[in-house]
Amino acid sequence: MSIIVQKFGGTSVATLERMKSVQKKVMAARAKGYKVLVVLSAMAGETNRLLALANEWSANPDPAETDVLVATGEQCSIALFAMLLKDSGVKARSLLAHQIPIYTDDSYGRARIHGIESGTLENLFNHYDVLVAAGFQGKDHKGRITTLGRGGSDTSAVALASALGSVECEIYTDVEGVYTTDPNMCKDARKISHISYDEMLEMASMGAKVLEIRSVEFAKKYDVPVHVRSTFSDNVGTLVTKENKIMEHVLVSSIAYDKDQARVTLRSVPDTPGVAAKIFSPLADAGIVVDMIVQNPSRDGVTDMTFTTPRKDIKKTIAIAEDICKKLGGNAELTYDLNVAKVSAIGVGMRNHSGVAAIAFAALQKENINIMMISTSEIKISILIEEKYIELAVRTLHDMFIGTADKIVCDETNYN
Amino acid sequence: MSIIVQKFGGTSVATLERMKSVQKKVMAARAKGYKVLVVLSAMAGETNRLLALANEWSANPDPAETDVLVATGEQCSIALFAMLLKDSGVKARSLLAHQIPIYTDDSYGRARIHGIESGTLENLFNHYDVLVAAGFQGKDHKGRITTLGRGGSDTSAVALASALGSVECEIYTDVEGVYTTDPNMCKDARKISHISYDEMLEMASMGAKVLEIRSVEFAKKYDVPVHVRSTFSDNVGTLVTKENKIMEHVLVSSIAYDKDQARVTLRSVPDTPGVAAKIFSPLADAGIVVDMIVQNPSRDGVTDMTFTTPRKDIKKTIAIAEDICKKLGGNAELTYDLNVAKVSAIGVGMRNHSGVAAIAFAALQKENINIMMISTSEIKISILIEEKYIELAVRTLHDMFIGTADKIVCDETNYN
Numbered sequence: 001m002s003i004i005v006q007k008f009g010g011t012s013v014a015t016l017e018r019m020k021s022v023q024k025k026v027m028a029a030r031a032k033g034y035k036v037l038v039v040l041s042a043m044a045g046e047t048n049r050l051l052a053l054a055n056e057w058s059a060n061p062d063p064a065e066t067d068v069l070v071a072t073g074e075q076c077s078i079a080l081f082a083m084l085l086k087d088s089g090v091k092a093r094s095l096l097a098h099q100i101p102i103y104t105d106d107s108y109g110r111a112r113i114h115g116i117e118s119g120t121l122e123n124l125f126n127h128y129d130v131l132v133a134a135g136f137q138g139k140d141h142k143g144r145i146t147t148l149g150r151g152g153s154d155t156s157a158v159a160l161a162s163a164l165g166s167v168e169c170e171i172y173t174d175v176e177g178v179y180t181t182d183p184n185m186c187k188d189a190r191k192i193s194h195i196s197y198d199e200m201l202e203m204a205s206m207g208a209k210v211l212e213i214r215s216v217e218f219a220k221k222y223d224v225p226v227h228v229r230s231t232f233s234d235n236v237g238t239l240v241t242k243e244n245k246i247m248e249h250v251l252v253s254s255i256a257y258d259k260d261q262a263r264v265t266l267r268s269v270p271d272t273p274g275v276a277a278k279i280f281s282p283l284a285d286a287g288i289v290v291d292m293i294v295q296n297p298s299r300d301g302v303t304d305m306t307f308t309t310p311r312k313d314i315k316k317t318i319a320i321a322e323d324i325c326k327k328l329g330g331n332a333e334l335t336y337d338l339n340v341a342k343v344s345a346i347g348v349g350m351r352n353h354s355g356v357a358a359i360a361f362a363a364l365q366k367e368n369i370n371i372m373m374i375s376t377s378e379i380k381i382s383i384l385i386e387e388k389y390i391e392l393a394v395r396t397l398h399d400m401f402i403g404t405a406d407k408i409v410c411d412e413t414n415y416n
Numbered sequence: 417m418s419i420i421v422q423k424f425g426g427t428s429v430a431t432l433e434r435m436k437s438v439q440k441k442v443m444a445a446r447a448k449g450y451k452v453l454v455v456l457s458a459m460a461g462e463t464n465r466l467l468a469l470a471n472e473w474s475a476n477p478d479p480a481e482t483d484v485l486v487a488t489g490e491q492c493s494i495a496l497f498a499m500l501l502k503d504s505g506v507k508a509r510s511l512l513a514h515q516i517p518i519y520t521d522d523s524y525g526r527a528r529i530h531g532i533e534s535g536t537l538e539n540l541f542n543h544y545d546v547l548v549a550a551g552f553q554g555k556d557h558k559g560r561i562t563t564l565g566r567g568g569s570d571t572s573a574v575a576l577a578s579a580l581g582s583v584e585c586e587i588y589t590d591v592e593g594v595y596t597t598d599p600n601m602c603k604d605a606r607k608i609s610h611i612s613y614d615e616m617l618e619m620a621s622m623g624a625k626v627l628e629i630r631s632v633e634f635a636k637k638y639d640v641p642v643h644v645r646s647t648f649s650d651n652v653g654t655l656v657t658k659e660n661k662i663m664e665h666v667l668v669s670s671i672a673y674d675k676d677q678a679r680v681t682l683r684s685v686p687d688t689p690g691v692a693a694k695i696f697s698p699l700a701d702a703g704i705v706v707d708m709i710v711q712n713p714s715r716d717g718v719t720d721m722t723f724t725t726p727r728k729d730i731k732k733t734i735a736i737a738e739d740i741c742k743k744l745g746g747n748a749e750l751t752y753d754l755n756v757a758k759v760s761a762i763g764v765g766m767r768n769h770s771g772v773a774a775i776a777f778a779a780l781q782k783e784n785i786n787i788m789m790i791s792t793s794e795i796k797i798s799i800l801i802e803e804k805y806i807e808l809a810v811r812t813l814h815d816m817f818i819g820t821a822d823k824i825v826c827d828e829t830n831y832n
Contacts, residue, residue: 016473050492057432058499065502068510069495072488076466079485083474086481094484098514099559143515 001125004034005169007135007157010044012172012231013077021231023084025172026130030090035125037164039135039157040081042073063108067137067147071097074134074153082132092130095121097137097145102156104138104146111138111146113155113218116163133160151212158215162222169219170227171211177228177237178203178210180402181255186395188402193236195253196243202346202380203256216240243348251356252347252401257394259387261291262314263337263372264321265306269328271298278328279305282320288313292342292375292384302330306373308384311338340372341387345397346380356401357381363400369393417541420450421585423551423573426460428588428647429493437647439500441588442546446506451541453580455551455573456497458489479524483553483563487513490550490569498548508546511537513553513561518572520554520562527554527562529571529634532579549576567628574631578638585635586643587627593644593653594619594626596818597671602811604818609652611669612659618762618796619672632656659764667772668763668817673810675803677707678730679753679788680737681722685744687714694744695721698736704729708758708791708800718746722789724800727754756788757803761813762796772817773797779816785809 006029008022022038029036041047050070054061078094085092100120104111124131135153138146148155154171161169176191178200183189195203197220204213210228219226219240229237247253269275276295283290288309296304309317318336325332350356360381361371369392373384385393422445424438438454445452466486470477494510501508516536520527540547551569554562564571570587577585592607594616599605611619613636620629626644635642635656645653663669685691692711699706704725712720725733734752741748766772776797777787785808789800801809 019473053492053496054499057435057496058503060503062499062502065495065498065510068498068512069492072491075488075491076469076485079481080469080473082481082484083470083478086478087474087476093560094481096484096561144509145512 001035002033003037003125003164003166004029005037005039005157005161005164005166006172007039007153007170008041008172008231009153009174010041010046011174013040013042013081014044018231019081019084022081022172023088025170025231026085027088027090030129034167036130037121037160037166038081038130038132039153039160040074040077040132041135041153042070042077046073046076064106064144067108067145070147071134071137071145074136078132078134085130085132090130091128092132093124093128095124095131095133097134097156098139098143100133102138102159104140104148106140106142106144106146108144108146110149111140112214113138113148113159116159118163121160121164148214151209151215154212154215155218158218158222158224158226161224162218166224168225168227170229171215172229172231173210174231175210176230176233176235178240178254180253181394181398182257185257185391186255186398188395188398192238192253194239194241194244194247196247196348197240198243198379199247199253199346199348200240202344202377203254211240247348248352249349250347251349251353252345252397253349254346255394255397255402256344256346257390258342258344259390260310260312261308261340261342261384262311262317263306263308263340263384264314264317265304265335266321266325266328267304267333267335268302268331269305269325270330270332271301271303275303275328276305279321279324280307282324283309283317286316286320288317288320292373292382294373308340308342308373314338339387340384341390342382342384343390343393343397344380344382345401347401348379350379350381359400360397363396364393367392367396369396417451418449419453419541419580419582420445421453421455421573421577421580421582422588423455423569423586424457424588424647425569425590426457426462427590429456429458429497430460434647435497435500438497438588439504441586441647442501443504443506446545450583452546453537453576453582454497454546454548455569455576456490456493456548457551457569458486458493462489462492480522480560483524483527483561486563487550487553487561490552494548494550501546501548506546507544508548509540509544511540511547511549513550513572514555514559516549518554518575520556520564522556522558522560522562524560524562526565527556529554529564529575532575534579537576537580564630567625567631570628570631571634574634574638574640574642577640578634582640584641584643586645587631588645588647589626590647591626592646592649592651594656594670596669597810597814598673601673601807602671602814604811604814608654608669610655610657610660610663612663612764613656614659614795615663615669615762615764616656618760618793619670627656663764664768665765666763667765667769668761668813669765670762671810671813671818672760672762673806674758674760675806676726676728677724677756677758677800678727678733679722679724679756679800680730680733681720681751682737682741682744683720683749683751684718684747685721685741686746686748687717687719691719691744692721695737695740696723698740699725699733702732702736704733704736708789708798710789724756724758724789730754755803756800757806758798758800759806759809759813760796760798761817763817764795766795766797775816776813779812780809783808783812785812
């Protein structure tokens with residue numbers, strides 16, 4: 001039997017009317033002869049409502065009990081959707097994570113999937129044409145309910161698709177797919193038809209919230225083709241797969257940005273061995289994610305150390321950094337800046353081409369945008385600039401690398 | 417270890433403030449050295465909200481999926497309450513029915529408990545002091561979620577108490593216990609301290625909605641002492657146990673009534689063998705509960721047949737009865753009356769005393785209340801009267817059998 005996995009997010013199941021759109025997608029897959037495993041999130045707003053309840057009840061809600069509470073969101077979705085399907089005469093039933101089971105570790109609220117009992121699903125598909133599984137949740141070795149954290153339903157879907165050897169994992173959302181950049185920021189943004197796991201990972205970590213990053217890691221690890229598409233249209237969306245020759249022809253596939261950046265500089269710190277560890281270990285211990293780091297060349301035995309963190313962590317970061325300055329002694333002093341943002345060019349094609357960075361810098365400088373920090377990976381260049389220039393920077397790099405006149409190579413390929 | 421079961425209904429867990437009252441009850445039992453198994457219902461109104469959702473989604477909601485949906489109500493209650501306990505430093509956790517498991521048949525929406533894996537609970541009590549179990553739900557042999565029907569949490573509590581050999585099953589509610597009659601109808605009504613399972617069964621079936629009838633049957637079968645008491649006071653409530661000598665000294669322990677009665681009469685039906693079956697079989701087939709039945713003495717080969725049904729079923733009953741009249745032929749004709757009500761005197765003491773019925777009739781006739789129908793069991797006399805006399809009838813019988821001046825014998829006994 002040929003199985004397809006279809007995952008629908010909270011906005012797609014928020015109302016009866018929208019669930020009927022979801023039903024159409026499922027029926028279309030049935031009409032093509034597929035057995036369908038539907039994975040659903042909680043109705044939009046429901047998880048937040050339940051978390052608010054937990055926070056009303058407790059100043060510090062027990063994580064295991066919070067999972068028992070929020071897992072009811074998906075439970076409602078799958079029951080209601082299975083009812084709809086049965087009303088239409090489809091052989092369908094709902095499945096909770098513990099009924100499969102989907103095994104996870106016991107990190108309540110952010111559990112990781114360890115394994116899936118795919119035999120249960122295969123047996124059930126002998127009796128049912130559509131199985132409606134709860135996303136976002138699992139069961140630990142003690143039999144307790146766990147949840148996978150925000151966006152976890154994507155990961156559930158990919159993991160189930162992998163366990164079942166599904167032909168494709170369709171992730172339905174309220175956008176048409178993955179875009180070359182944010183369409184709200186750049187009118188020339190357009191849908192990408194093919195993108196590699198690695199490019200998607202770089203985009204996801206930049207805050208392009210189409211796919212949850214862990215689901216992409218999972219898809220990459222088990223080579224599950226993921227098709228990101230819209231619940232509310234029949235258009236083909238974006239296929240996320242392993243890298244192929246066509247993708248390599250494209251230098252830059254997308255321009256991402258992140259406004260949630262704060263820059264912190266420790267000036268005139270003693271340039272002694274191990275100074276970096278002295279600065280960044282306490283931050284790591286406090287759970288603060290440091291993104292970009294630049295160390296200026298030493299002069300007179302002192303150096304400047306600059307890094308970026310998410311803005312929400314800035315207070316905690318400053319407190320720790322002040323403490324570090326005191327401990328380092330000398331004239332070490334602290335400055336920070338919240339009016340910064342990061343723009344990135346991403347593309348697997350960069351691996352085989354040098355000079356992408358130089359082109360990007362030149363393009364930004366031509367617009368008088370000052371480059372504050374730079375970080376690069378094999379397939380990404382990130383540049384920190386003043387926040388007020390972020391739209392201009394995104395448009396400039398999009399124009400430069402992706403353009404308007406011609407579609408990029410991979411965008412002309414129809415993979416169906 | 418000594419285990420006590422405490423069950424709290426929907427009104428007791430409806431708000432954070434009320435759950436704190438519940439918490440006090442649990443802490444008090446802990447202070448006495450008990451391990452506590454708490455059984456919770458869904459927050460008041462939640463089950464109805466979920467059922468309304470199901471009916472919005474489907475004209476005829478699938479029963480199995482409806483159970484998946486409504487079972488989330490108790491799941492929320494137990495998670496929130498376990499959080500409260502953990503915040504107070506109590507070693508506690510929530511337990512869903514499938515985690516115990518509580519096994520039931522697969523009659524979704526009205527499942528019956530087949531068995532409970534008490535070993536799981538005993539093991540957990542080695543690590544936890546309080547276990548917070550979801551009432552109302554179970555798991556069938558296919559691993560699917562089931563629910564026990566309205567008031568099922570009482571049954572869950574009694575079944576768990578039985579499985580654990582619990583010293584007592586406390587059913588907390590928003591009233592102080594079981595009363596000799598409805599206090600809203602008779603100012604002399606007072607709390608009963610001891611009542612037998614059989615008396616409670618007769619009261620429950622009369623619509624005295626303190627305890628769900630199936631839970632009383634369960635308690636009787638497995639001899640579980642049930643203590644009905646208030647969440648919102650510390651007063652001792654009503655203990656429901658097997659019959660004892662003290663109870664037998666009390667002729668009538670309570671006066672119950674039921675306004676949900678409609679009287680139907682088939683006049684001049686041919687008095688032939690099997691005519692009763694011809695009338696009542698089609699009603700039974702339609703799921704209509706017939707309560708009291710009276711057949712008048714035959715004259716000229718015809719007889720009158722009168723019975724009562726719940727008022728909600730009257731339309732369906734009339735339709736079927738008209739059809740029966742036609743089939744019976746002759747001059748059979750149909751009348752019905754919605755302005756009737758039933759008053760009952762209940763007491764295990766009746767078993768050993770004759771003449772209770774005669775005293776009751778005389779008392780009612782003295783008040784000029786016409787007796788329309790009568791039915792009796794070993795421990796109950798029920799009398800159908802015009803609805804407008806129901807308050808007067810309740811007060812009259814309460815005065816006659818239970819009185820005001822002296823407390824009845826068993827009410828003076830303190831069983832603690």
